[in-house]
Amino acid sequence: MRDPQALVTSLRALVGERHVVTAVTDLEPLVHDWRGRYQGTALCAVYPADTDEVSRVVRLCREAGAKVVPQGGNTGMCGAATPFGEDEVVLRLDRLNRVRHISALDNTMVVEAGCILADLQNKAQEVGRLFPLSLGAEGSCQIGGNIATNAGGTAVLRYGPMRDLVMGLEVVLPDGSVMNDLKRLRKDNSGYAVRHLFVGSEGTLGIITAATLKLFPPPQASATAMTGAADLGQALALLALVRTKLGDRISAYEVMSHSQMQLVLDHIPNCTLPFDRSHPWYVLIEAEDSFATVDLASLLEECLADGFEQGLVADAVIPKSEAQRAALWRLRHSVSEANKVSGISASYDTVVPLDRLADFAADTVAGVAKAFPQARILFVGHVGDGNLHAIAHFDKDAFPSKAEFEEAAAVVNGIVDDATLKCDGSISAEHGIGKSNRKRLAQSIDPVRYGLMLKIKATIDPENIMNPGKVL
Incomplete structure (x- = not known):
């Protein structure tokens, strides 16, 4: 990189003195990923005001031989927004907010x-x-x-x-x-x-x-329920039943293992289990309809009644108010925070065909339990679309050093990836690849497809200045 300080001076002249950050304390939150797995470094962070300034920032960086790391809210799960070099400029998009x-x-x-x-x-x-x-x-x-x-x-x-x-x-x-x-x-x-x-x-x-x-017209009718299930197979069988009766009215079908639910209950304030007793699995169902005259709550109750008769539902609750509905969703949305504050995790973003999902979960449990008996094995996900997050969760003091945790995570990677590919799945459904999953991507997808990705990158970004070291 040519003359870093000259680049900082040019960036300040372009976007304004206070919109270029160089102090270590100010850069600190921008060079860490949300999960706390990566600690990077950067020359500076720049906050352009509009598309034209973004364009001119990129030109300045390219001319100076600097790399550009785009960063939004920095809430990603794979280190994709973390800079890793003194020649990297974090380009924040906060001011482009119209x-x-x-x-x-x-x-x-x-x-x-x-x-x-x-x-x-x-x-x-x-x-x-x-x-x-x-x-x-x-x-x-x-x-x-x-x-x-x-x-x-x-x-x-x-x-x-x-x-x-x-x-x-x-x-x-x-x-x-x-x-x-x-x-x-x-x-x-x-x-x-x-x-x-x-x-x-x-x-x-x-x-x-x-x-x-x-955009879409807002739903005029909705209904929500949480159920308890004895195993993942029952949760999937209930999904088939609900789909048969409600069709594309289903907007969400989420599952959580009890191990995951317990971490939320233990570490997130004001979260309460809505049942008198615990269950091995929980299912959160939400349905919507464009017509206000449709009694979705009754239709969902009928589905659950059929589920009880078929042995697919061990317990169920249907919220009677928006506050009760919000409390159920709080349990689901608090997963990432609970896992972050309670320990360290090797977390996976697997998606497999629905008829192989129970096999994937069973293989993952068996493999991780054998390799790491001390690990909690958690599951949570958007099972309606086949996306089940498997998580090997450890106490914060389980590994003396970060390097030893990374070694353990690499072992878990192999276990989960083997289970994923055996079930004809993908290692990433929604979290992306970032820095965490580059090697796993190269090993898990069709080599011709991977080669095309390399060619696309080389064609559009031949100098490799855009977010280097990520994805490929």
Whole structure:
């Protein structure tokens, strides 16, 4: 890298003195990942105000031989937003936080990448519409990061992942040029859908600065239930029953093992188990309908009654108020925080076909328990779409050093990946690859596909300045 201090001076002249951060104490929260697994370093962090400034920042970095690490809310799970070099510049998108356009007629909104997800949910609600992406970090994660990681969340079953919610993108490329593909069109067959390259690319191909997103009419009726189940097979059989009776009204079908639920109850305030006794597995079901006249609560009760008769439901509760519903979702959304404060984890983002999910869970339990009898084996996930997070959870003092934990995590990686590939699954459903999963990706996907990914990276970013060391 040529003359780091000259680059910092040029960046300050471009975006303003207070929008370039160099002090170690100010950089500290930006060079750690949310889970606390990685501690990196950076030359500085820069906060541009708009797309033009992002473009000019990238040009300055390229000319100086510096690398660029895009960062949104820094809530990722795989170290994709963490810088790892004195020649790396963290490019924060916080100031790009405008809603440029919103239309209830089009069912679209054009937003900048630094918008907080929860704020966009509220903006859509103001015009009588729904933006359906929902996840535990929605109060702090930014939409650009959600797109760059192809976030999933709890509503994928009805609305799809982030890729299905993006209609257009504005992207700053590694040479500083800007691709403007923000048209609000439902049909556009004009050549390659290039924007899809950037959804899930984790900042390795360019910087997403704005997006056109799909909105939906808000549901007029909804119903929620939590059930207890004896095993994962029963939870999956109940899913088949509920799908038969409710069809695509199901918006969420979440499961938690009791081991995972207990960590939430032990470490998150104001969380209470809604049953008189514990169960090996818990299922959280939510259904929605566009018509207010549909009595979804009764339909869901009928499903659960049939589930009781078939031995698929050991216990059930249907909330009678929004506060009770929120309490059930708090249990689910508190998982990441509970796991973070209670110990250290090797966490996995597996997705497999539904008819192989119970096999995957059983193989994972057997393998991890044999290798690490002291580990708690946790499961939580959006099982309706086949995404089950397996977690090997250890006490904070289980390993004398970080290096020893990483060695153990590598062993667990092999166990979980073997179980995943045996069941024809994928190692990443929604969390992405980042730094954590690069080797696992190369070992687990079709080599021709991996080769194409390498060629795409080399074509779009031949100098490898965009988020180096991530994904590939």
